[in-house]
Amino acid sequence: MKPDHYQRNHALAAEYVLGTLRGGARRRFETWMLESPRVRRQVWYWERRFQSLNRGIVERQPPAVVWRRIHARIGRRRPAARAWWWPVGSMLAASLVLALVLLWPSAPVSQQYVGVVQNSQAEPLWVLRTVTDNGHRRLSLKGVNVEAVDGKDFELWLLPRSGAAISVGLLPAGGGQRSTSLSERQLEVLRRSRALAVSLEPAGGSPTGQPTGPVLYQVRMITL
Amino acid sequence: MSEKLSEMVKLMAHTSRGDLASFEKLYSATSPRLYGLCLRMLGNRDEAQDVLQDVYIKVWHHAGEYHPERGSPVTWIVSIGRYACMDVLRQRRGHQDVDDLKESLRSAGVEPQQAALASADKESLDRCLGELSDPHRASIQMAYFHGLSHGQMARTLGKPLGTVKSWVRRGLDFLRRCLER
Numbered sequence: 001m002k003p004d005h006y007q008r009n010h011a012l013a014a015e016y017v018l019g020t021l022r023g024g025a026r027r028r029f030e031t032w033m034l035e036s037p038r039v040r041r042q043v044w045y046w047e048r049r050f051q052s053l054n055r056g057i058v059e060r061q062p063p064a065v066v067w068r069r070i071h072a073r074i075g076r077r078r079p080a081a082r083a084w085w086w087p088v089g090s091m092l093a094a095s096l097v098l099a100l101v102l103l104w105p106s107a108p109v110s111q112q113y114v115g116v117v118q119n120s121q122a123e124p125l126w127v128l129r130t131v132t133d134n135g136h137r138r139l140s141l142k143g144v145n146v147e148a149v150d151g152k153d154f155e156l157w158l159l160p161r162s163g164a165a166i167s168v169g170l171l172p173a174g175g176g177q178r179s180t181s182l183s184e185r186q187l188e189v190l191r192r193s194r195a196l197a198v199s200l201e202p203a204g205g206s207p208t209g210q211p212t213g214p215v216l217y218q219v220r221m222i223t224l
Numbered sequence: 225m226s227e228k229l230s231e232m233v234k235l236m237a238h239t240s241r242g243d244l245a246s247f248e249k250l251y252s253a254t255s256p257r258l259y260g261l262c263l264r265m266l267g268n269r270d271e272a273q274d275v276l277q278d279v280y281i282k283v284w285h286h287a288g289e290y291h292p293e294r295g296s297p298v299t300w301i302v303s304i305g306r307y308a309c310m311d312v313l314r315q316r317r318g319h320q321d322v323d324d325l326k327e328s329l330r331s332a333g334v335e336p337q338q339a340a341l342a343s344a345d346k347e348s349l350d351r352c353l354g355e356l357s358d359p360h361r362a363s364i365q366m367a368y369f370h371g372l373s374h375g376q377m378a379r380t381l382g383k384p385l386g387t388v389k390s391w392v393r394r395g396l397d398f399l400r401r402c403l404e405r
Contacts, residue, residue: 014396017303018367019310020374041293047303048295049403052350053368054302059256060263066273067251070280074244 006038013042017050034114035144037122113190113221117198126171128156128196128221131179137187140179141171148173152213155205158186159195159218170205171198194221232297240288247287251280254298258305265309265369275312279305313371352402360395363388 009032015021016029032039117126127142141156154173157165166189169180182190197218199211206212232253238246255276262272283301294300353361363381366372372380378388 010400011393011396014400015392018364018392018396019371020367020392022373044293044295048299049399050368051295051299051302053353053365054257054261055350057257057260057264060260062255062259062273062276066255066259066276067248069277070251070284071244071248073277073281074284 009039010042013039014046016043017046034116035124035127037118037124040122113194113223115194115196115219115221117196117217117219119217125217126198128219130182130190130221133179137182138179139168139182140177141169142177143172143175145175146171146173149200151203152200153203153205154216155199155201155211157197157199157211158189159193159197160189161193165197165211167206167209168196190221195219196221229296233292236287236290236297239284240290247284250283250297254301255280257298258302261302262305262309265306265371266312271312272309275305275308279308310371352399355402356395356398360391360398363391364395364399367392 012021012025012029016026021029029039033043113128113130115128116124117128118124124144125146127140127144129140129142131138131140146154154171156168156171158168159165166186168182168186169178172178195218197211197215199206199215200213201211202213232250235246235250235253239250258279259272259276262275263269266272266275279301282304290297290300294303353364356364363377366377366380374385374389374392377383377392378385381388
């Protein structure tokens, strides 16, 4: 069964939204959702369609205490997604897949981070995933048909909530895969901001330790 | 875009920029529907309120990720809430036997054999659901509103697992074709 089989995926998307897709099949489907904009759109299609079932729901006013609890939990903190300081300006806007985290069960098994760097057409370019190797945390970087640029490299940057970007390393072109170790500081930044960006740099990476080329994409990591 | 929808999208945009007043308006406008859905699915006020809290915390933090392909902001928020309710049901159902399941369906106002259409309007899904045979429609509604798996439906209805799987699959396939007509 291939994830790009349109009819089959439509059926799976319907059962995913309905809730009858369970266990390993559901988890595999969620991975496909991460990787395939088309699969995500099929899920959104069913979410929209099924919505009319909810029109028959009797609306009930929640007690005031619920809002007070929500208010207390968010405090005055601004949404994390707005901590963005990166000067992307009119650069290519990358679609974020963070919304997917909202579909996952609420209790994560372990603190694993996943993100998909996408282009403006919501096509996946790289899949980023934290992995544990002999007790050490690493970031796995997997290319998905990324077209190489002559004499240039794509460099991945961690973006702290404040302060300078931190290089994570070069991203593989084509369908290549590599992984890079994460220092304690890098992990801490990742936990706090979850924000990364990709810039286009001279071959071998930025000569200054800071981005020198255009920032092409941004991505926020989600927790699994 | 209707005025109401446009206002809702605006509230979502302001929420994504950290505007608490807009978030409160968004909550006021959308929470009664989600709370109604959670109460119907869970049949338990405490659990429904817990889900509501978790969902709106997520909305506050991720409002910037909303986009129109997800449907209206209400669709987006209610979808998040429904998945959260299903998680609660899955955890709870691990400890329920068939009689418990039937009882929880009855207490939620559902007779498994004759789950009626929730809405009388004739648009899109409603129209297509109306054209489904009773078992196909009932199985889809039991899964949608009560989070039942194929196996739980089979046990509750006293039908073979393959039959129930086939009802769901054929029902959804019919719906897709009907919706695209």
